[in-house]
Amino acid sequence: MSSSDRTCCGVVEEARIRAHNRRAQKPQPWIVLKFAVGLTLALIAYTSYVYVTFCRDMIVKNENALASPTMGIVFLVVFSFFLFIVLWSYFAVVTTPPGYPAHFLEKTVLEQPVHPLPQQPTTSDETRGISFELMTPAADLPSSHSIPMTPPAVPEPTKQDKVSQSTFYYQGSSTPGEAHIINVPADPESAHVPDPAPPLSHENVHDPSPDASSQIFARRPSTTPILVSEYRFCNKDKIIKPPRTHHCRACGTCVLKYDHHCPWVGHCVGAYNHKFFVNFVQWASILSFWMFATVLGLTIKSQSGSSAPAINPQHIVLLALTALFGLFCCLMFLTQVQLIMLNQTTVESLGFRTMQEREQDNLARMHHWYDCGAKKRTKQAWDKEWGRIGKEGNLWWLGSRRANWESVMGKNVWWWFLPVGHGLEDGMNFPTNPRFDKQGRWRRRREWPSDLR
Ligand SMILES: [Zn+2]
Ligand SMILES: [Zn+2]
Structure with a gap:
C-alpha cells in the first residue's frame, strides 16, 4: 500500500470514527x-x-x-x-434514573493517541481468556480491597509522560467507537506482560500428548490491568468511568453499574433502579x-x-x-435472580459466557468428543488451579449468594419484594474479590490470601 493510499484510508477511517462518535454521543430522541x-x-x-x-x-x-x-x-x-x-x-x-456519572463527575482530558500505539501482545485467541473489557471495567484498588471513587482528578499526561514513563496499549472496546487507553506502569514489578502461549500447531492439536495439550490449552484469564483508572476512560463523556460503568448508546451517556438498556422502562437498568x-x-x-x-x-x-x-x-x-x-x-x-446471586450484571455475564464457551472449545480440542470423563477431569484441574469462572473468577463476587443478593436487594426482607429501600451499593464503590491482584487480574489459587485457598 502506498503512503498516499494509507493517508486516504486514514482520513476516511477518521471521518467514519468521528461520525460514529457524534451519533453515539446523541441519545435517541x-x-x-x-x-x-x-x-x-x-x-x-x-x-x-x-x-x-x-x-x-x-x-x-x-x-x-x-x-x-x-x-x-x-x-x-x-x-x-x-x-x-x-x-x-x-x-x-x-x-428512578439508573445513575449517570457524567452528571456529577468532572470531565478529564485523556485523548486518544494520534499515532498508532504498539499492539498489546496477545497470544492466540483460541487459548486466551476473554477480554476483561467485556467483563469488568474497574478502578484503582487500595489494600483494603474496596475502591474509593473520588472524582477523578487524573493529571493530564504530557506527551513525554506517555512516551517515556509508561507503555500504553491501545485497545478496541466492546462498544464500537469507545476506545480505551491502558496505561501499564513502567515499574517492572507491577508491569505485567501477558504470558506468551506456545504456538499452536496442527500436530500437537490433533494428537496431543497430555503434557503438550495441557500447556497449550491452559486456562488463561485476561492479563489486562483493568483496575488502572485510565483503562476506564469514556471517550464520549470524557470522564474516567467508575467501576462497572458502561456507556449506553441509546441513552447517549455512561450509566453506573450498567445492566442493560430496557426500552420497556424507557432508560437503562443500572445501579439505582x-x-x-x-x-x-x-x-x-x-x-x-x-x-x-x-x-x-x-x-x-x-x-x-x-x-x-x-x-x-x-x-x-x-x-x-x-x-x-x-x-x-x-x-x-x-435470569436476574441468578445473576444477582453471582454478582454479575447482564453485560458482565456475557463475558463469562464467552470465556466458558472458549473453554469448551479447548476441551473439545484436547480430548476426543466421547471422552467426557477426561474433559471433566481437565476442567476440575483448571478449577483447582484458578477457582470457578464467574465465581472465584469474578472480580465482584462477594463470596456468598446471600451477600451478593443483599448488595443489590438490600438487607431487609420486605425490600426484596416491595419497591422500597435500596441495596448496599452506592454505584461508585464496589468491594473487590481478594482473589484478584491490585490491578484487577485473576490470580491462581496459590497466590490468593492464605485463608481463601
Ligand atoms: Zn460514556
Ligand atoms: Zn440506556
Whole structure:
C-alpha cells in the first residue's frame, strides 16, 4: 500500500470514527426512548379492562358470568392487589434514573493517541481468556480491597509522560467507537506482560500428548490491568468511568453499574433502579399468571357443560397477551435472580459466557468428543488451579449468594419484594474479590490470601 493510499484510508477511517462518535454521543430522541413505556401502560390498561369486565360479569350475575359472584369478588380483590404492586414497581423503575456519572463527575482530558500505539501482545485467541473489557471495567484498588471513587482528578499526561514513563496499549472496546487507553506502569514489578502461549500447531492439536495439550490449552484469564483508572476512560463523556460503568448508546451517556438498556422502562437498568426492575418483573409475572390461570380455568370449565356459552374473543386476546408478557417477565426475573446471586450484571455475564464457551472449545480440542470423563477431569484441574469462572473468577463476587443478593436487594426482607429501600451499593464503590491482584487480574489459587485457598 502506498503512503498516499494509507493517508486516504486514514482520513476516511477518521471521518467514519468521528461520525460514529457524534451519533453515539446523541441519545435517541425522547419519543423513541419512551415509546415502549406508553405501549406497556396501554397493555396493562387493556388487559385490566378485560379482566375487570370478566369479574364484573360474575358479580352482577349476567348471562356472560362464568362463575358465582363470590368468586368474582375474590378474583377482583386479588387482581387489584397484584395490579397495585405492579404499577407501584413500574412507577419506581420508570421514575428512578439508573445513575449517570457524567452528571456529577468532572470531565478529564485523556485523548486518544494520534499515532498508532504498539499492539498489546496477545497470544492466540483460541487459548486466551476473554477480554476483561467485556467483563469488568474497574478502578484503582487500595489494600483494603474496596475502591474509593473520588472524582477523578487524573493529571493530564504530557506527551513525554506517555512516551517515556509508561507503555500504553491501545485497545478496541466492546462498544464500537469507545476506545480505551491502558496505561501499564513502567515499574517492572507491577508491569505485567501477558504470558506468551506456545504456538499452536496442527500436530500437537490433533494428537496431543497430555503434557503438550495441557500447556497449550491452559486456562488463561485476561492479563489486562483493568483496575488502572485510565483503562476506564469514556471517550464520549470524557470522564474516567467508575467501576462497572458502561456507556449506553441509546441513552447517549455512561450509566453506573450498567445492566442493560430496557426500552420497556424507557432508560437503562443500572445501579439505582436495578432493584425496582427486579421487583417489577417479579410482580408482573405473578399478575400475568393470575389473569391467565383464572380466565383459562373458568373458560375451560364453562365449555365442559352441555349448554356451553360462546367464548368471549377478548378473553382469547387476554390469554395470548398475558401468556407472552408473563413468560417474558418470568424468564427475565429468573435470569436476574441468578445473576444477582453471582454478582454479575447482564453485560458482565456475557463475558463469562464467552470465556466458558472458549473453554469448551479447548476441551473439545484436547480430548476426543466421547471422552467426557477426561474433559471433566481437565476442567476440575483448571478449577483447582484458578477457582470457578464467574465465581472465584469474578472480580465482584462477594463470596456468598446471600451477600451478593443483599448488595443489590438490600438487607431487609420486605425490600426484596416491595419497591422500597435500596441495596448496599452506592454505584461508585464496589468491594473487590481478594482473589484478584491490585490491578484487577485473576490470580491462581496459590497466590490468593492464605485463608481463601
Ligand atoms: Zn460514556
Ligand atoms: Zn440506556
